Amino acid sequence: EADIYQTPRYLVIGTGKKITLECSQTMGHDKMYWYQQDPGMELHLIHYSYGVNSTEKGDLSSESTVSRIRTEHFPLTLESARPSHTSQYLCASSDSLGTGDSYEQYFGPGTRLTVT
């Protein structure tokens, strides 16, 4: 059972507001990821982290920023939300010590963001 949590699950907010999407995991995983999921279902990696104080941009350019001050916590921030940011955001984590070399990722339930 994966122990990775995201809050809020749903957020409707006006243009120009600053928002932070929370992601926490209790598995002690060193690697964490943020994905943006289109309405058409496709997943795009927007940020990842190797560990504390390590963050990298993903494959899809994003105006959001992330931080990793604690192992278990990987929040995503949008300084000024716009309608184009409307999407589902999924957080995931994985361990460096994968079983059988699989290094599977565990996903949170997601945050569905709507910017009006």
Next chain:
Amino acid sequence: GDSVTQMEGPVTLSEEAFLTINCTYTATGYPSLFWYVQYPGEGLQLLLKATKADDKGSNKGFEATYRKETTSFHLEKGSVQVSDSAVYFCALRVGGATNKLIFGTGTLLAVQP
């Protein structure tokens, strides 16, 4: 670069029908391969995995075999249920320290009673 090509949906089946969702990949080396499932309103859950050629992953009646010669990892189930209705994603793990996954575009499965 590495990529995953997945059968387009939606796939609509009657209960107890046989399911196949095709997945092929392009990668250097020998990636680990995964099938994830996403139920409505939820995040992704790992369904099954295979880490080397000829491995068969299986879970909840679903199976997929890692075929290096055809670079494929097709998902199958002998008898689907309404509760299997979900989006299915094929993915491969990129080599190196990041553990990054590359996902297919997802296939929506709708099972009718």
